Amino acid sequence: MRAFLLNLLWVVVTLLLAVLAMEGVCRLIYSYKLDYQIEMSRYAAKLKRTSEHWGIGHEHRPSSSAHLMGVDVSINSHGFRDPEYPIEKPAGEYRVMLLGDSLTLGWGAAAEDIFATRLQEALARVIAACGAGRSVRVINTGVGNYNTDQEVSFFEARGRAFDPDLVILNYFINDAEPTPRQKLPFLLQYTYLGMSIWGRIDLFRRLYLSGEDFSNYYPALYRDDQEGWRQTRDALGRLARLADEDGFLLFMALLPELHAVGPEYGFREIDDRVSRAAREAGIRHLVRLAPLFAEEQPESLWVSMDDAHPNAKAHEIIARGIFDALVREGVTACDEAVH
C-alpha cells in the first residue's frame, strides 16, 4: 500500500512537471508565432465580460486594451474600439453606427486600417465640403463572436441612445449561429497550455469527428429548422421596425467569407438567401461585397494563414464598397448628410 501511494505521488509530481514544461514551451512558441485560438482566448479573457442584458450575451470591458493578433486593441469607455466621444450627439454631427462582429471590430488589423476608420475618413472628406460646422462620427460597435441577434439586442438596449442617423448592419455568414453562452473556464484564462488544449480539442472534434470545415459548416446554419437562423430573421425585422420608429437610415452590408472569394463566390446562394430575408424584414438598402473580391486571391486577404479575418487590404475593399453604396443611395449628398 505504501509503495502504491509513493508511486502515485511520483505520477502526480511528474504530471505537474510535464504541465509546467509544456506551459513554458507554449509561451515560447506563441511569443514568436501568432495562434488564432490562443489570441481569441486572450481576447475573451482580457477584453470581454458577461453583459447584464441576456440578449447581448457578452460585451467589451469599458476602457480596456490588449495587444492581440499582433495589433493593439483599445476599447473606449462605451465598450467600442473607438476614440472617446459623448453619448449625446453634438449639433451638426452626422452619426453612422456600425453593428457587427469581429470583422467589424477589425480583428487582427491595426485601427488605422479597418473599414470603420477608412469610412470615417472618406465620409469626413465629403461632409467637410458641405460647409463649416458639419462633421461625421462613425461609431464602431463591433464585438467578436456577436451574431445578428446580439447586435440588434445591443442596439435596442444601448445603441439607440447614441441617436445615429445611419445604421449599417455588417452581416457575416456565421451570424446565423446561436448566441454563444459558454465562457472560458477561469483557470484556462491564465495558462497558454490550457487555452491551447481547449481550442485544439474543439478544432480536433470539428475536423476529425464531425468532418466540419467552412464549406459544409456555414450552409448547415441556414436550414429552416435552425434556431439561430430563425432568430437572425427575427432580429432583422426588429431592426427594420426601429429604423421606421426612430427615423434613421438602415443599410445592410453582406461581408464575404474570405476562403470562398474569387470569380465565382462560393456562398452566393447563402447571400441570396440572406438578401431575401432582409428584404422581407423591410431592409431596403443592401450591399453585397463579395463581387468586389472577384479578382483577389483568398490568402492575400487574410490576417494570417490560419485566420481568414480581413487584413488591411480586405478592409480597404470593404470600406470602398460600403462608401460607394452610400454615394449611390445619396447618403453623402449635403442635404441628406446633415439633418
Next chain:
Amino acid sequence: MTKQSTDRKPASPGKKRLKLVLITFGVVVGAFAVLYLLTENQHTAPFVYAIF
C-alpha cells in the same frame, strides 16, 4: 564448470520509479504533441468559437 545463472535481479525501486516518471511524462507530452500537430495550420476551419 560452474552453472550460469539465468535469474534476473528484480529492478530496484529507484529504477521502477524512473520508468514510471518517464512513461508518465512521455504520454502527457506525446498526447499534446499529437493534438498540436493534427490541428496545426488548419485554415479550412470555420470561424467557430466554443468560448467568448
